[in-house]
Amino acid sequence: MYKIKEIAEALDIEPWRIRGAIERGTIKFRDDFSPPYFVFTRALGKIEAGTAIFLGEKIEVIRGFPKIKRAFFLSNAVKNHFEDKVAVEEKMNGYNVRVFSIKKKLVAITRGGYVCPYTTNKIRKNKKISRFLKENNKVLCGEVVGLENPYAIHCYEEAPKFGYFVFDIREKGSNMPMSIKEKNSLLEEYVIEKVRLFGIYSKEEVVEKTFEILKKLEEENREGVVLKDPEMKLEPLKYTPSKTNTSDLRHAFRFPFDFGRDFFFSRIIREGFQAVELEEDEEELKERAKRIGESILFPMVETIRRVRNKEVVTDDYQIRVESMEEIKTLMRYLQRQGVTCILGDVMQENKNLVATLKRIRPNSNDKIKSILEKGVTSE
């Protein structure tokens, strides 16, 4: 059953390792999609977490999107990681989506490797991407951004509601990426939207250029950059400006007991290294400290006040669909992912339904309520 032998062959892994991982539950089986598929929730040998294996007549392996390392001290990160030229691409603030075709149908999976019904439906409407996938048996890796999705809210003027911007084209099975040049010319040929390439610089000049670029991105409230080997033979590196770090904190401290402590810590540490690398003076440090302090305190105080007023604090997402059925399918899917949502307002807008999904962050609600009532906490 489950074609474990064929999967093992396709991945070049011993079958017993796969069987073991299925038994442990680190490879999950999903049959709410046709064909059914396996998801690697953790890395197994060289196979990345987020890998999905579709069990049609022919087995199709969509490898997980590799984790991109973050630069904490940019100059030395660049010095150690790159050989010659460095391409600077924009890192957009949304959620990572791989798009490809299975049995001639376009499928979109999120970072974890699950087929998201909402994202799949939305991207299926994009004729250019559909045509590309008909003619190329590749995996598009990109970021969904905009205000209308259930995962990440950030408005971009080029895609205020829903946009998909490709940053990698990879081979099915092997996960081999195209070079920057090949990728961009292919995407241009099909007129598919892609993340911005700011330029390709020498190793010597790229750090200065990157800080210039980041300054502009920060002013425009954009997330950051990814530095890549133009040939895509070396690991990329990501780097973000201060405003992005503190806006992550601002979101997370709305739900202080739902985000891990490492999440807070990591973002705080980045600020320290960046301040040192930018040789900030007293005034600039004070400005940065103010940003950090306010991004921690303000959202936390607002949440505590709301819980004290008996409100339930939720993270609200807007989606735009064509039918109530789509909303229900998405909510069932999210529920299965362990996300508890309640449906807020649903409004008709032309042919569409615009709905609010209110995601409940249970730990913050419960823990804050308990601390307010008891006055103490066991931790």
Added chain:
Amino acid sequence: MYKIKEIAEALDIEPWRIRGAIERGTIKFRDDFSPPYFVFTRALGKIEAGTAIFLGEKIEVIRGFPKIKRAFFLSNAVKNHFEDKVAVEEKMNGYNVRVFSIKKKLVAITRGGYVCPYTTNKIRKNKKISRFLKENNKVLCGEVVGLENPYAIHCYEEAPKFGYFVFDIREKGSNMPMSIKEKNSLLEEYVIEKVRLFGIYSKEEVVEKTFEILKKLEEENREGVVLKDPEMKLEPLKYTPSKTNTSDLRHAFRFPFDFGRDFFFSRIIREGFQAVELEEDEEELKERAKRIGESILFPMVETIRRVRNKEVVTDDYQIRVESMEEIKTLMRYLQRQGVTCILGDVMQENKNLVATLKRIRPNSNDKIKSILEKGVTSE
């Protein structure tokens, strides 16, 4: 050997549990003191962590000092915890020390239950405490404060260098505390210094009074309060003003990779609840956020800069002793506790030696160095 049967009897615990804990290493044996003693590094049943058992002819049990719960939201903590009157005592910023006599000698143990040679030597010079212990077979529980010790630096005008302020008197063996009144009259009789009692208030008025007291303490840079049942039949509660929380952060962020993430998180959360309880307005919140942000960023940046300049960042403590031998004994003791110190300047001052102990925080030094060099980090 080790008189396990007698210990088990004295503690009213099955001998095999004690034997098991010794094997697991959660009860440690120390023979660098006479008589040798056992230390409970973790709680075992109802026996608190920090309990020390001295193996003289007669076994003597010094129970661990009970952990005091912290109020996060003072009004409701008071409502839930107390019955009638509430005593408000000062919580001083130093290290917790139990003092008692074993075989007619005064012994001082720290929170963990170990005999600290430095603290023991210092307190032995106090004739009033010595007389008290000769005449009372009790345990004094108090705080060592001041600038001259290897653990906690905070200057008090009433004890700038080395002071010992008692907050509890407890029975050997049972850990039963005296009532506030009994305790204070006994301490007054022997003219032993004690923490300040601000007053005994009704449950209804104590919260308002406490915030008034805290405001003054904060202005004077003092740590906070402990609220106690005057009869000592209920658990006490501690509470600190914002400046104390942020000054903890300021110290910990000098060594960001040596303090646990829970340490940071807990202090940040306290600030949120306090701001809500004090009904702070926009301006006050901004002031508090500034304090938080600066207490995080400034020390971290300074440490990163110093590591970049090839300095070793250390936590420096001053001690005052009578001989080089005392310094060596203390350093051997600290080493055995897992603390790495290097000896800095040693100066003669009248009959004393004043020495600097430079405590190395290895994780922050190593991790920051590695991030600066590599530019990235695996976490």
